[in-house]
Amino acid sequence: MTSGAAIEDAARSIRAGRLVAFPTETVYGLGADAADDRAVAAVFEAKGRPRFNPLIVHVAGRGEAEALAVFDDRARRLADRFWPGPLTLVLPRAPASPVSWLASAGLDTLALRWPAHPLAEALIRAAGRPLVGPSANRSGRLSPTTAAHAAAELGQSAAMVLDGGPCRFGLESTVVALGDGLPILLRPGALDADAIEAETGPLAEPAPSAGDEPRPSPGMLLRHYAPDSPLRMGAEAARPGEAMLGFGAVDGDLNLSPSADLAEAAANLFAMLRRLDGRGGIAVAPIPERGLGRAINDRLRRAARG
Ligand code: AMP
Ligand code: MG
Numbered sequence: 001m002t003s004g005a006a007i008e009d010a011a012r013s014i015r016a017g018r019l020v021a022f023p024t025e026t027v028y029g030l031g032a033d034a035a036d037d038r039a040v041a042a043v044f045e046a047k048g049r050p051r052f053n054p055l056i057v058h059v060a061g062r063g064e065a066e067a068l069a070v071f072d073d074r075a076r077r078l079a080d081r082f083w084p085g086p087l088t089l090v091l092p093r094a095p096a097s098p099v100s101w102l103a104s105a106g107l108d109t110l111a112l113r114w115p116a117h118p119l120a121e122a123l124i125r126a127a128g129r130p131l132v133g134p135s136a137n138r139s140g141r142l143s144p145t146t147a148a149h150a151a152a153e154l155g156q157s158a159a160m161v162l163d164g165g166p167c168r169f170g171l172e173s174t175v176v177a178l179g180d181g182l183p184i185l186l187r188p189g190a191l192d193a194d195a196i197e198a199e200t201g202p203l204a205e206p207a208p209s210a211g212d213e214p215r216p217s218p219g220m221l222l223r224h225y226a227p228d229s230p231l232r233m234g235a236e237a238a239r240p241g242e243a244m245l246g247f248g249a250v251d252g253d254l255n256l257s258p259s260a261d262l263a264e265a266a267a268n269l270f271a272m273l274r275r276l277d278g279r280g281g282i283a284v285a286p287i288p289e290r291g292l293g294r295a296i297n298d299r300l301r302r303a304a305r306g
Helices: 004-015 037-047 062-068 073-082 118-127 147-154 193-200 262-276 292-304
Strands: 020-022 029-033 056-058 087-092 109-113 174-177 184-187 242-246 281-284
Touching (some): 004 029, 004 118, 020 118, 029 037, 029 118, 037 262, 062 109, 073 087, 174 193, 242 262
Parallel strands (some): 056 109, 087 174, 242 281
Antiparallel strands (some): 020 029, 087 109, 174 184
């Protein structure tokens, strides 16, 4: 079990940009400061995900959540009824939200949850930061439901693994998107959809995924950020009218990482694409196809296809 001193240690690690595995009532999460681009990039690197998908941002309080995203009446009603608990709300990002663009994979919505676990709440409060917390397993493997599983999966990448015993649900949170129209069940999970419908009325089925975008899991809708401007990969220089996004020695209007560091490039990717968007086009320097470079190129390829 975990002492107050261990939580203070863990909170210091989070504030220093390091990763801490922590228990929630659903599964163990790999926690990092959601407002720290480099820490979020380190989460993707540790999980070895071949692509960037948006992460859930964990908070400990409705007020904290409302500083990050825009709540309407339905969102408030659901939060009042089910938080803390295994319900994730996807809401419009607040204009001044400090959350990393990498955490939301460039989307202007945020997935938020207040977990019902005393250690998770204590860590979030002690760190004084919202935490990303995808399941603490390497990509493609089972979500850990004990501290020992989490340590075996990702102990190497985490500064600490907080032990809160076995998870009560052992199943991911239910994800509901609130926008215009009916609420959409993006992912069935530990909170029964019937309980949500009792608050909101009928939930809509997710729309079919766009184009050849694979569905990461059945019943889950994932929209991907793509810039409005046409994007050209593997560019050594900009053509007339294009903005240039550099990498390493191939410089540009902005440079993902002048030192050719892929974690730095991942951390900057979405924020820089957004800054260069709206011009005639975006030319992107070649990115090596290794480590986080694979996920960066995956995202650029999708954007290049429009
Ligand atoms: P995980 O953190 O790995 O348990 O999974 C996060 C879940 O939330 C995935 O199903 C994501 O697709 C979903 N998610 C997170 N952020 C968003 C978002 N902004 N829009 C839609 N789905 C999201
Ligand atoms: Mg997972």
